[in-house]
Amino acid sequence: EAGVVQSPRYKIIEKKQPVAFWCNPISGHNTLYWYLQNLGQGPELLIRYENEEAVDDSQLPKDRFSAERLKGVDSTLKIQPAELGDSAVYLCASSLGPGESLHFGNGTRLTVT
Amino acid sequence: KQEVTQIPAALSVPEGENLVLNCSFTDSAIYNLQWFRQDPGKGLTSLLLIQSSQREQTSGRLNASLDKSSGRSTLYIAASQPGDSATYLCAVRPEGGSYIPTFGRGTSLIVHP
Numbered sequence: 001e002a003g004v005v006q007s008p009r010y011k012i013i014e015k016k017q018p019v020a021f022w023c024n025p026i027s028g029h030n031t032l033y034w035y036l037q038n039l040g041q042g043p044e045l046l047i048r049y050e051n052e053e054a055v056d057d058s059q060l061p062k063d064r065f066s067a068e069r070l071k072g073v074d075s076t077l078k079i080q081p082a083e084l085g086d087s088a089v090y091l092c093a094s095s096l097g098p099g100e101s102l103h104f105g106n107g108t109r110l111t112v113t
Numbered sequence: 114k115q116e117v118t119q120i121p122a123a124l125s126v127p128e129g130e131n132l133v134l135n136c137s138f139t140d141s142a143i144y145n146l147q148w149f150r151q152d153p154g155k156g157l158t159s160l161l162l163i164q165s166s167q168r169e170q171t172s173g174r175l176n177a178s179l180d181k182s183s184g185r186s187t188l189y190i191a192a193s194q195p196g197d198s199a200t201y202l203c204a205v206r207p208e209g210g211s212y213i214p215t216f217g218r219g220t221s222l223i224v225h226p
Contacts, residue, residue, distance in 0.1 A: 004156070042117070042202055042216030043157070056211050091156055099144050099212040102204070104156035 002026065004105035006092050012111045018080035021108045025073070025094030029103070032069055034077050035091040037107070043091055049075065050098065082112045115140045117205050119217035126224055132190040134220045136203035141181045144206040147214065148177050148188050150199040157202060160188070165208070193224045 005024040035043035048056040051072035069075040091107045116139045149157040161170045161177040169178040176189040204214035
């Protein structure tokens with residue numbers, strides 16, 4: 001089966017600029033996660049979707065971050081405006097259901113200068 | 114709040130050694146536990162998923178055990194190879210609710226020839 005696909009792989013932007021990340025989960029996976037990973041740390045959840053509904057977004061900084069999952073398939077994560085502290089790897093993961101095995105994409109490495 | 118600790122943080126061993134990586138968690142009310150490996154610049158690859166009712170899971174040279182009552186899981190790697198060099202992370206899902214996993218910081222493993 002095709003894995004979770006993320007793009008772009010790398011993104012360098014200046015602070016205050018907007019940026020968007022895209023994720024295509026494994027076909028048939030209803031649950032989609034966006035994680036943030038800093039160097040030397042484990043992933044931290046930003047938002048979780050069940051189909052097209054965002055069901056866990058308490059860790060998403062809503063003043064600058066937004067996400068959507070159109071038709072319960074692909075998802076985009078946006079930051080506007082970006083800050084220096086947003087530099088990190090943004091990982092997308094999917095699973096058949098909430099308690100099922102997680103499958104990750106290769107992530108997008110964001111550098112804010 | 115669940116806390117997940119992985120010890121050691123880093124490990125360097127010669128090829129051929131048998132290894133044990135540790136994952137401990139503070140809340141034993143878990144749904145399952147999943148082990149991942151992460152290569153530099155990549156996403157997380159699932160290795161083994163242990164349900165709370167299981168004691169262990171095996172895949173090739175890997176064996177993961179789970180002791181819920183003591184809040185511990187171990188990942189055993191037999192006959193280590195240089196290709197096993199990576200960071201190994203564990204993730205613990207709570208019972209009920211959202212099943213949002215909590216990740217440890219990982220163990221960075223280097224297997225040298």
